[in-house]
Amino acid sequence: MATLLMLLLTLLPEMTCKTHMVKCHVHDPHPPLHKYHQSGDLILGGLASHSFIVSNALTFTKEPPQALPEELAVVTKNYQHILALAFAVKEINANPQILPNTTLGFHIFDSYFIAKGTYHATMLLMSSANRLVPNYKCDIHHHLIAVIGGLDPLTSLHAAIVLDIYKIPQLIYSPAPIMEDKTPGLSFYQMVPQEALQYEGILSLLLHFRWTWVGLLTMDLENGERFVQTVVPMFTSSGICFAFIERVSKLSLVTDLKDLIQQGAKICDKVMSSKANVMIFYGESYSIIFLRWLPYLSEQEHGNINPKGTVWILTVQVELTSLVYQRTWDKEIIHGALSFAIHSNDISGFQQFTAGRKPATSKEDYFIKDFWQQAFACSFPGTGAEDMDGDICTGDENVGTLPGPFFELNMIGHSYSIYMAVYAMAHAVRDMFSWRLKSRMLKEQGQLSLQNQQPWKARPISVCSESCSPGSSKKMKEGEPFCCYDCTPCPEEKISDQIDMNDCFKCPDEYYPNKKQDLCVLKEISFLSYEEPLGISLACFSISSSIITALVLGTFLKHHNTPIVKANNRDLTYMLLLSLLLCFLCALLFIGQPQKVTRLLQQPVFGIIFSVAVSCVLAKTITVILAFMATKPGSRMRKWVGKRLANSIVISCSFIQATICIMWLAFSPPFPDVDKHSTYGEIVLECNEGSVTMFYCVLGYMGFLAIASFSVAFFARKLPDSFNEAKFITFSMLVFCSVWLSFIPSYLSTKGKYMVAVEIFSILASSAGVLGCIFSPKCYIIVLRPELNDKEQLIRRKAG
Numbered sequence: 061m062a063t064l065l066m067l068l069l070t071l072l073p074e075m076t077c078k079t080h081m082v083k084c085h086v087h088d089p090h091p092p093l094h095k096y097h098q099s100g101d102l103i104l105g106g107l108a109s110h111s112f113i114v115s116n117a118l119t120f121t122k123e124p125p126q127a128l129p130e131e132l133a134v135v136t137k138n139y140q141h142i143l144a145l146a147f148a149v150k151e152i153n154a155n156p157q158i159l160p161n162t163t164l165g166f167h168i169f170d171s172y173f174i175a176k177g178t179y180h181a182t183m184l185l186m187s188s189a190n191r192l193v194p195n196y197k198c199d200i201h202h203h204l205i206a207v208i209g210g211l212d213p214l215t216s217l218h219a220a221i222v223l224d225i226y227k228i229p230q231l232i233y234s235p236a237p238i239m240e241d242k243t244p245g246l247s248f249y250q251m252v253p254q255e256a257l258q259y260e261g262i263l264s265l266l267l268h269f270r271w272t273w274v275g276l277l278t279m280d281l282e283n284g285e286r287f288v289q290t291v292v293p294m295f296t297s298s299g300i301c302f303a304f305i306e307r308v309s310k311l312s313l314v315t316d317l318k319d320l321i322q323q324g325a326k327i328c329d330k331v332m333s334s335k336a337n338v339m340i341f342y343g344e345s346y347s348i349i350f351l352r353w354l355p356y357l358s359e360q361e362h363g364n365i366n367p368k369g370t371v372w373i374l375t376v377q378v379e380l381t382s383l384v385y386q387r388t389w390d391k392e393i394i395h396g397a398l399s400f401a402i403h404s405n406d407i408s409g410f411q412q413f414t415a416g417r418k419p420a421t422s423k424e425d426y427f428i429k430d431f432w433q434q435a436f437a438c439s440f441p442g443t444g445a446e447d448m449d450g451d452i453c454t455g456d457e458n459v460g461t462l463p464g465p466f467f468e469l470n471m472i473g474h475s476y477s478i479y480m481a482v483y484a485m486a487h488a489v490r491d492m493f494s495w496r497l498k499s500r501m502l503k504e505q506g507q508l509s510l511q512n513q514q515p516w517k518a519r520p521i522s523v524c525s526e527s528c529s530p531g532s533s534k535k536m537k538e539g540e541p542f543c544c545y546d547c548t549p550c551p552e553e554k555i556s557d558q559i560d561m562n563d564c565f566k567c568p569d570e571y572y573p574n575k576k577q578d579l580c581v582l583k584e585i586s587f588l589s590y591e592e593p594l595g596i597s598l599a600c601f602s603i604s605s606s607i608i609t610a611l612v613l614g615t616f617l618k619h620h621n622t623p624i625v626k627a628n629n630r631d632l633t634y635m636l637l638l639s640l641l642l643c644f645l646c647a648l649l650f651i652g653q654p655q656k657v658t659r660l661l662q663q664p665v666f667g668i669i670f671s672v673a674v675s676c677v678l679a680k681t682i683t684v685i686l687a688f689m690a691t692k693p694g695s696r697m698r699k700w701v702g703k704r705l706a707n708s709i710v711i712s713c714s715f716i717q718a719t720i721c722i723m724w725l726a727f728s729p730p731f732p733d734v735d736k737h738s739t740y741g742e743i744v745l746e747c748n749e750g751s752v753t754m755f756y757c758v759l760g761y762m763g764f765l766a767i768a769s770f771s772v773a774f775f776a777r778k779l780p781d782s783f784n785e786a787k788f789i790t791f792s793m794l795v796f797c798s799v800w801l802s803f804i805p806s807y808l809s810t811k812g813k814y815m816v817a818v819e820i821f822s823i824l825a826s827s828a829g830v831l832g833c834i835f836s837p838k839c840y841i842i843v844l845r846p847e848l849n850d851k852e853q854l855i856r857r858k859a860g
Contacts, residue, residue: 136435136466137381138345140414141211142168142427144475147413148482158486170427171215173346178210178218186226206231206488208481209248211474212344212377213237213283216248231484233477235377238282251477251484252402258376259291261400262340265373266300271338273301275331278342280307287342287375303336308343308350321353328354331370342375345474352386374399379474382465402473411469419455432457435466527559530578534562550577569736570743583736587745588651588813588820595651598820605828606644612835613637619842622849632680632706637835639673643827647820650747654732659747663730664721666823667758671717672710673830674765674796679709681772681789717761724754735812744812763800769793788834795829 149164169184171177180192187193207223209216209232217237220230233251266274276291278284288305295302306327309319331339331354341351351372374380374397382389419440422428433439438453459467471479528534528547533556535546550556550564555573557580567573571580588595616625616633625633646669649662683706728751735744749755770793776786803822810818841848 136431136462137379137468137472138211139427139431140468140472140475141478142425143414143417144410144471144478145482147407147410148479150413151409152483152486158490164486168427171210173212173215175214175218178215179222182219182222186222206485208233208251208478208485210234214281220248231481233474233481235283238286251481252376255287256290258400259287259294262291262373262375263295263298263300265398266295266338267298271371272299273303273336274338274340275303275334275336276305276340276342277327278305278307279344279347280309281344284342291340303334304330306330308347324350324353338371338373340373340375341378343378345377345379346381347378348374348381349383349386352382352389372397376400376402376473379472380465386465402477404471404473404476407471407476407479410471414469415458415460417459419453435459435462528556528561529559530555530557530561531576532556533564534560555580572741581741583741583743585745586739586742586813587653588816589653590651594813594817598817598824599648599651601824602644602647602820605824605831606641609637609641609644609831612831612839613641615839615842619849622842624838624841624849629680629683629706632676632683632710635710636673636676636680636830639669639676640827640831642669643673643823647823650816650820654745654747656732659730659732660725662747663749663755663758664725667721667762668714668718670762670823670826671765672714673827674762674769675710675713677789677793677830677834678713678765678769678772679706681769681776681786682706682709684786685772685776713765717758720754720757720761724751724758727751728754739812742812746812746816759800759804763797766793766796766800770797788837792830792833795833796826799826799829 145166145168149166152158152164167185169181171181183192183194187196207219207228207230209219209230211234213232213234214237216230216232216234220237223230229249231249231251235252235255236248236250266272276288278287284307288307292302292305308327309323341347343350376399378399380397380399417425417428419428419432429440432453432455436451436453436457438451438457440453440455460469525545526547528545532547532549535548537544537546550573553573554564554566555577556564557578564577567580570583572583573579574581588598590596590599613634616630616637619625620630643666646662646666649658649665652658686705730747730750733746733748735746738744770790773786773789773793799822803818806818807815
């Protein structure tokens with residue numbers, strides 16, 4: 061209900077109406093039809109938009125279920141706004157702490173949603189009761205000091221035009237009206253949130269459900285045009301497209317109805333023919349009445365206005381209400397509608413107050429009878445409505461049985477705004493009284509030195525630039541004073557922990573900046589430990605591989621006299637298995653917190669053990685070749701066949717690697733180191749190789765031995781294959797070389813503990829490749845096919 065609530069207060073005598081100047085009893089040719097009053101020391105007035113004037117002189121393509129009466133159509137749901145005002149006044153009068161020794165009263169008039177009614181009622185409220193005397197006050201007991209304005213922006217604007225002449229402020233609980241340039245600077249104190257918040261809410265709703273193709277309907281008012289101009293670019297920039305934008309003309313005169321109906325028919329057809337399933341409707345409090353007309357206005361046969369599941373999004377000002385003649389109309393169009401609502405609370409005692417209202421006990425309320433007759437479709441005897449169809453009103457009907465579009469017992473959002481506005485004005489009056497009393501006392505005591513002194517509610521701010529928050533620094537503007545600057549975020553790895561800092565600074569090496577770059581956070585210590593999944597996995601693989609190698613060695617020792625073990629130099633086989641066992645175990649030196657001894661030994665031990673293993677493979681390969689060459693008649697290779705040559709190869713090759721490692725340890729040994737910069741937010745405990753050149757010399761020499769073994773084995777692959785290891789050695793060296801060739805780029809591209817993990821993985825993978833390729837075929841024969849482990853079988857296979 062567009063309710064204009066006016067607070068009149070007895071403060072000082074005003075100009076009285078003198079009989080020789082103007083007559084006080086001025087006849088009003090168009091008095092308001094509805095009025096509700098309650099006397100008191102202070103008067104709270106109201107202008108209520110409660111009724112429409114409608115006509116049945118219309119034609120429709122589809123007949124509505126009930127013909128329109130040519131009479132006043134009451135918006136019954138808006139009657140709660142009047143009750144909210146009356147209830148708030150009742151509570152304030154019952155509370156002596158708010159307005160002690162003062163009784164609050166009110167006057168409410170109906171404006172009929174038209175400007176003429178608003179101007180007329182506003183002038184009445186500013187004049188004496190039942191007397192319209194502009195610019196004169198015929199009652200010295202009432203003084204108007206403030207206005208609590210209308211539900212619709214135009215009602216507030218029309219009232220403000222009159223009130224501004226007398227410099228009377230106005231509180232409103234509607235969107236702020238649009239004022240033209242020629243309109244004086246009217247002041248409004250808004251009781252509801254700004255409309256910009258509603259726009260953001262609608263946009264969030266559309267984006268949440270991914271509704272990107274929508275229609276837009278708005279009342280053809282200045283506020284509606286402002287809505288269109290604001291949301292269209294705002295929504296479009298977020299990916300929302302508009303299928304159409306239509307404006308609905310406002311009903312102002314009876315003669316406008318036909319044009320309105322024709323326009324509604326076109327809008328209805330456009331809604332039904334559009335592919336958009338979501339419609340945004342911006343209107344005033346009564347606009348839902350127009351929306352309910354749409355099923356009966358269409359010029360096409362659609363069957364139902366909502367067959368495709370159209371979702372209507374209603375703005376906060378639109379109330380879900382109906383006129384009395386729409387009682388039996390189809391409600392399908394508003395089923396599933398999404399409506400934004402004003403904040404409200406359940407006020408204790410309001411439901412009982414509302415339910416207890418009866419026409420017989422509310423003689424001063426001229427609205428209640430019209431509300432009663434329209435809401436319950438009945439008539440009171442003696443009101444001139446006995447010839448109407450319907451029942452006789454008893455006055456005992458239960459308002460709790462009325463449907464929501466007609467009336468609600470719970471306080472709705474607009475009623476709550478009225479309720480809070482009345483309380484706001486009551487507290488303002490109390491504070492004004494207290495201030496005047498205090499000023500008078502101070503003046504009498506001679507302590508009031510400054511007149512009209514108003515305390516600041518907030519500390520004034522006067523700066524050229526806002527303060528730069530932590531995480532940013534000041535950047536001076538060229539050609540401007542030093543107090544004018546821009547705020548720039550701190551660069552990476554720098555922070556500022558105070559406001560208005562001139563420069564950002566780096567954190568100490570043990571710390572790193574947080575995400576906001578306003579605090580230094582202590583870095584975490586990082587190394588490959590036995591307590592993390594990666595360290596546990598590598599350690600388990602190392603130990604399990606060592607156990608398998610030990611089992612293979614034990615199997616060979618148990619069957620040391622069998623032909624397959626004796627065929628390829630048992631001593632070299634045992635030495636190779638032992639070196640592979642140590643290779644698997646040396647990987648454990650790389651796991652755990654770096655210590656001086658472990659970091660000193662891990663690389664040299666790894667290099668020497670691996671050189672021994674590869675030297676054994678090379679010796680076995682050369683032994684195989686010499687053995688077959690010695691079988692030829694007259695061959696001079698027989699003197700080279702034997703353990704002496706194999707042992708010499710292993711010792712000499714291992715000695716060279718040992719010499720490289722000794723020189724490494726002597727001149728630039730590895731040592732534990734701390735890396736504070738390569739990994740963000742971590743301090744990495746690592747092993748510094750000391751001399752990178754010596755590290756790659758160790759790896760290079762191992763690679764040379766592996767390539768030599770691979771080459772020799774590759775040329776020996778076509779020799780007779782009875783117990784011939786050449787093929788197996790070829791595959792094992794191929795795996796070995798592939799692993800260590802891939803190790804170099806992987807090692808160089810990783811940081812921190814993952815570099816250590818790459819090296820451990822290369823050690824384990826290359827060792828497992830040698831063990832599997834060389835010894836798995838022999839173990840298969842020894843354990844699973846022992847009948848093949850026989851000299852006669854070997855001779856027979858060789859002869860074959």
